[in-house]
Amino acid sequence: MDPSESSPSDRKEEEQPAASLPLPAAFLEFLGDNGLDPMLYSASDTIPRYIRLKPGVESRMVSEIESELKCELWKVPWLPNFYAIPPEVQIAGSKAYQQGKIYGIDAASGAAILALDVQPGDHVLDLCAAPGAKLCMLADMLGNTGSLTGVDVAKHRLAACRTMLQKYSLGDRSRLFVANGTFFSILPSNSSLGSIEESTGIKDNGSIFSEWTSKRSWKERQKSKKAKAAGSPHPPSTSEPELIYYGKDSGLVGVRKCDVLCPSADVDACTSGYDKVLVDAECTHDGSIKHIQKFEFWGWETMDRRVLDAQRIDNLLHLQLRLLINGFRLLKTGGSLVYSTCSLTVAQNEDVIRQFLLKYPSAELQSVDGADSWPCRSGSIQKTLRFDPGTSQTSGLFVAKLIKLPS
Numbered sequence: 001m002d003p004s005e006s007s008p009s010d011r012k013e014e015e016q017p018a019a020s021l022p023l024p025a026a027f028l029e030f031l032g033d034n035g036l037d038p039m040l041y042s043a044s045d046t047i048p049r050y051i052r053l054k055p056g057v058e059s060r061m062v063s064e065i066e067s068e069l070k071c072e073l074w075k076v077p078w079l080p081n082f083y084a085i086p087p088e089v090q091i092a093g094s095k096a097y098q099q100g101k102i103y104g105i106d107a108a109s110g111a112a113i114l115a116l117d118v119q120p121g122d123h124v125l126d127l128c129a130a131p132g133a134k135l136c137m138l139a140d141m142l143g144n145t146g147s148l149t150g151v152d153v154a155k156h157r158l159a160a161c162r163t164m165l166q167k168y169s170l171g172d173r174s175r176l177f178v179a180n181g182t183f184f185s186i187l188p189s190n191s192s193l194g195s196i197e198e199s200t201g202i203k204d205n206g207s208i209f210s211e212w213t214s215k216r217s218w219k220e221r222q223k224s225k226k227a228k229a230a231g232s233p234h235p236p237s238t239s240e241p242e243l244i245y246y247g248k249d250s251g252l253v254g255v256r257k258c259d260v261l262c263p264s265a266d267v268d269a270c271t272s273g274y275d276k277v278l279v280d281a282e283c284t285h286d287g288s289i290k291h292i293q294k295f296e297f298w299g300w301e302t303m304d305r306r307v308l309d310a311q312r313i314d315n316l317l318h319l320q321l322r323l324l325i326n327g328f329r330l331l332k333t334g335g336s337l338v339y340s341t342c343s344l345t346v347a348q349n350e351d352v353i354r355q356f357l358l359k360y361p362s363a364e365l366q367s368v369d370g371a372d373s374w375p376c377r378s379g380s381i382q383k384t385l386r387f388d389p390g391t392s393q394t395s396g397l398f399v400a401k402l403i404k405l406p407s
């Protein structure tokens with residue numbers, strides 16, 4: 001997602017006024033190396049902000065929200081429930097936002113979710129879920145059916161997911177949970193695996209899932225106290241994924257943790273994997289003008305460390321391929337996967353897809369239904385899509401859809 005999308009942790013920066021961007025030399029060099037035009041960033045004041053209205057409240061809420069935000073809501077014709085508003089309008093102070101009737105999500109992010117073509121009853125995995133705007137949209141599309149698993153490696157960012165899901169009252173939908181760590185397979189509810197215990201390293205200490213509560217356990221509070229005292233803002237993450245249970249009908253309450261969490265095995269994933277997988281991979285975020293704008297407040301000098309460090313970019317390219325491989329492994333045969341990043345570079349998009357396709361002959365690129373009428377262009381590999389501020393009036397986003405063929 002566009003990292004500027006509404007999440008409690010990001011909101012402070014999001015409220016800062018927009019400004020034209022004096023790009024630093026190191027970033028200009030990065031753009032030059034990747035064949036990207038710095039003029040893209042001059043559009044920062046004209047790209048609209050996008051909001052999504054909770055389905056069901058749409059028609060009666062529009063005029064109410066318009067008078068609250070003191071601006072017109074422009075319906076995005078190709079994307080249900082999405083509206084464009086002027087970029088300078090802030091939504092966080094509005095009642096509609098606070099009551100969970102709207103949230104900020106870029107139109108290109110909405111397109112990535114539509115590309116996944118989620119159907120009621122699907123079991124869906126969102127592999128890089130935080131802060132969670134796409135997770136919310138996925139939950140909306142599933143309604144009370146199927147299951148949704150959100151995974152993210154950063155525990156503190158999962159707190160933002162948790163808050164978003166609660167706020168939009170999506171948390172009580174069936175089988176909605178958030179996990180931490182990608183080295184585990186989190187079995188969808190159609191899994192036919194019997195006892196996991198013999199095949200896993202997870203000790204069955206008998207612990208079971210109970211109904212989720214926002215209150216942190218005594219153990220967790222102690223851990224974070226210790227981490228704070230040691231100068232670390234976040235407690236160290238545990239190796240066991242964190243699962244958060246939201247509703248009585250999730251089917252998880254009373255189930256042993258060791259029966260749900262298990263180290264992933266390729267064979268199991270093929271027969272009982274997810275119907276749909278989203279890999280919205282960690283990237284340099286260079287396609288998000290709003291994200292790049294934030295460096296004005298963070299300090300341009302932090303960009304070297306956070307974005308441009310060569311070692312970091314190398315690691316990132318490796319991580320992106322690994323995330324894609326991991327997502328594909330957890331996809332069932334016949335299922336589809338969407339790989340997206342908000343970077344505009346070929347290295348983080350087409351090159352990752354090319355390397356992946358060479359390694360996995362059972363993966364095939366698919367055209368995205370309906371994309372002909374979207375304001376985007378083709379990537380340099382056929383069937384992939386690219387959104388960018390100039391073409392789409394959205395944040396930059398690369399979208400590739402893959403299906404898993406029988407091997």
Ligand SMILES: C[S@@+](CC[C@H](N)C(=O)[O-])C[C@H]1O[C@@H](n2cnc3c(N)ncnc32)[C@H](O)[C@@H]1O
Pocket residue numbers: 001002109127128129130131132133134135151152153154157181182280281282283319
């Ligand atoms: C582009 S953001 C995802 C945005 C999210 N899909 C949304 O729409 O709100 C990428 C996320 O990947 C997470 N991440 C980085 N490395 C990861 C890993 N090894 N496994 C899972 N998530 C990872 C980051 O913590 C970050 O939250």
